[in-house]
Amino acid sequence: MIFLTVKAAISGILIAAASELAKRFPGFGALIASLPLVSVLGMIWLWNAKPDAENMAAHSAATFWYVLPSLPMFLVIPVMLRHGLPFSLALGLGCLLTIVLYSTMTFIGPKFGLRL
Template identity: 35%
Template sequence: MAYYIVKVLISSILIVLISEIGKRNSMLAAILASVPLISVFALIWLYIDTQDINRIREVTINILWLIVPSLTLFIALPILLDRGMGFYVSLSIGILVMILSYVATLAIWKTLS
């Protein structure tokens, strides 16, 4: 149980740290947020839990292919904000666009498999 608490604490601290840095320095926060910390920590936790290199390889390849649809949020959000939409509306639409991109990517992926 302590192991899970450590995992949650480390992950939570990183999120809070990045948001606090963002209040003072948006570029530094963006750099830290753009590093795939969640993916890196997920891979570390997965390796510690399973020691399964093949699973790590599969997850890494899947992350690579799913980066493209995740980028749609970061394309849509500033466009919507520039058009005067409120933050929560823009974020919601951006997330919806991202989800639709994931659905399309997975459908294409399934067709090609």
């Protein structure tokens, strides 16, 4: 239970730091948020729980393929905001787009030999 609390605290601190930096320096906050910190921390936590090279390789490769469908959200949200949509609607539609693209990747990826 203590390890779970430490993992949650470290992860929360990183997210809080990125959002606080973004208040003053949007570009720097975006840089911090775009770093694959969650993926790297996830791999560290996974390796600590199950040090299996094949499992880690599969996890890392699947992470790459799941990053791709999330990228359009970061292009669509600014376009919607600049066209006057409220933030909550733009964010919701961006998340909906990502869910659709994740679902598509999950369904189509294995047909092309991807291990997701």
